[in-house]
Amino acid sequence: MPRPVTRPCTTGDVLRLIREDGVATRADLGRVTGLSRPAVASRVADLIARGLVVERADGPSTGGRPPARLAFNAAGGTVLVANLGQSRGQLAVCDLAGRVLARSDAPPADVTAGKTLPRLLDQWSDLLAGSGIDPASIRGVGLGVPDAVEHVAGRWDRVEVSPPVLERFGVPAHLDNEVNTAALGEHQAHPGVQDLLFVKVSTGIGAGVIAGGAIQRGALGAAGEIGHVPVPAAGDAPCRCGNTGCVEAVAGGTALLARSSAADLPALAAMARAGDPATVALLREAGRRIGEVVATAVNLLNPAVVVLGGDLVGADEPLIAGLREVVYQRSTVLATRSLRIEPSRLGESAGLTGCAAMVLANVLSPEAVDAL
Incomplete structure (x- = not known):
């Protein structure tokens, strides 16, 4: 039912x-x-002239000339998106419905925004040239990065991302943390779900919160950092945060380093898929530790779905099993009565899908369209 206009x-x-x-x-x-x-008629004509709406003479007839049917024109423009992690990245050109028209892998984010942005602009230009997409069709840019960002100000590492994007492509840029963009992507893949918690297990443990159908960033954009949880195992090496015994260290395979100094998350995933008993046990225990924090989040937020994503997708059954075990033990009966805990539906595509959703929500908002 259409929402009322007030x-x-x-x-x-x-x-x-x-x-x-x-x-x-x-x-x-x-x-x-x-x-x-x-x-x-005037407003519709303006939208048709700007390529945002098309009309087709295929409406149901009641005896006379069938009425023209209006539809959103997803082909009326494009957006550039990129989701950059600590270990790898992806970039794409999408239409106005968020469908990927061209895509390529990208290096991970560099140590500073000042180094990453010029390289990223060149990669987008190369992708446009290689796919034959007209740069004049671009209506906005969306970027997810592996750091806390100032979302409203559009600043990453104290660098404003919009000025270089405006200079190169003439459109605004919209910025968020990569876990939030993945949460937005998973929200797109769960139609009808208004409350969702996305947990990413990668080089860190992060979460994105969808509540009431909208991403929740917190007062300064730092919501969702759940990686620093002490665990009882003695002798764990410190993770990047400097804390000994962080969940990040457990999920990253620190316990496995006693057997293989080259162990990392892809290697851990491969060993889990091969059924290595020690690896499966490690992941299940890591899931229990992550579950200690997720259980608190479930009690606080009461999501309908908890989605687990990150570098262990495809080998995450023991991780999810351990997480479910603790969440159902420690969360309230009401909060878990219909709760689903499941792996990512989009995998690595979640971040790109979320970046597209983020930028489209902005460039196609009533305020942005009116500003045209």
């Missing part, structure tokens, strides 16, 4: 009704908005 209805509002609520005729737009026929 203020004078702008062209951006009309696009939202067509794009998100499926209002498909001028007559229906008039009924929903209260606008006159000329006002509706």
Whole structure:
């Protein structure tokens, strides 16, 4: 059912009704908005002229000429997206529905934003040239990075990301932490779910929180950092945060280092898939330790779904089993009554999907469309 419009209805509002609520005729737009026929016609004509809406003469006929059906035009532009992790990255060009048109792997984020951004701009330019996509079609840029960021200000490591993007492509840039972008992507893959907790196990342990259908970033954008949880195992090497016995060390395979000094998460995943008993036991124990924190989050946030993602996707059954064990023990009966704990549905694509969702929510918002 279309959401009511409680203020004078702008062209951006009309696009939202067509794009998100499926209002498909001028007559229906008039009924929903209260606008006159000329006002509706003017707004629709503006959207068609800007390539954001198309019309087709395939509506149901009631005896006369069938009404023209209006539809959002996903081919009316593109967005550039990139999701950069500590160990690897991906970048893509997407249409206005978030579908990937061209994609390539990318190096991980460099040690500073100042070093990463120029390289990333060149990689996007190369991807556009290689795929034959017109740079003039770009309407916005979305970027996920492996650090806490100032989302509203668009600053990463005290560097504003929009100025170099504007200089190169002439469009705004939107920035978030890579775990938040993955959470946004998984939210897209769980239609109808309004409350979701995404937990990423990689070189760190991070979480993204979707509550009431929206990402929750906290006061300064630092929400979701759950990696630093002490565990009872003695002698663990310190993780990057400097704390001995961090969950990051357990999930990263520190206990396995006694047998193989070259162990890392991909190696750990391969050994788990091969059924190595020690590795399976390690991952299950790591899942229990992560579950200690997730159980608290479940009690606090009451998500409908907990999604586990990261570098162990495809070999995460023992990790999820350990996590489920502790969460169902330590969370309230009501909070877990219908709770689902499951692996990522999108895998490595979650971050790109979330970056696209983030930038499209901004560049196609009523305010942004009206500003055109």
